[in-house]
Amino acid sequence: MAWREFRLLRDGVVHALEGGLWLHRFTLGGRAMAHLVSGDREALLAWGRAAGLDGRWIQYKPLRDPRTGERVPAWHWDLSGDRIPPRRDEGA
Numbered sequence: 001m002a003w004r005e006f007r008l009l010r011d012g013v014v015h016a017l018e019g020g021l022w023l024h025r026f027t028l029g030g031r032a033m034a035h036l037v038s039g040d041r042e043a044l045l046a047w048g049r050a051a052g053l054d055g056r057w058i059q060y061k062p063l064r065d066p067r068t069g070e071r072v073p074a075w076h077w078d079l080s081g082d083r084i085p086p087r088r089d090e091g092a
Contacts, residue, residue, distance in 0.1 A: 001043050003036055003085065010066045012037070017065055017072055021047060023085065034084045037063070037076040044075050053077060 003021035006012035016022040019040040026033055038044040045055055059078065062071040
């Protein structure tokens with residue numbers, strides 16, 4: 001499954017909670033990082049296996065669904081350095 005990036009945080013959260021893979025880039029202490037997020041743990045684990053990540057590194061972090069305000073299960077990978085996928089031109 002391919003990941004996507006979104007200009008609006010809300011759109012990324014909704015995509016992730018619908019089972020998609022959402023790549024959310026950020027900077028922490030001047031260091032480029034990203035979270036790859038999904039409500040579909042198995043899809044996220046499959047991406048991680050293909051990227052050479054250890055399944056023990058996946059993190060559980062419920063997200064608030066912007067459509068309902070309810071917290072729902074979600075997981076993410078912390079990515080840094082060469083683990084962050086290059087940017088794509090998507091227009092989303």
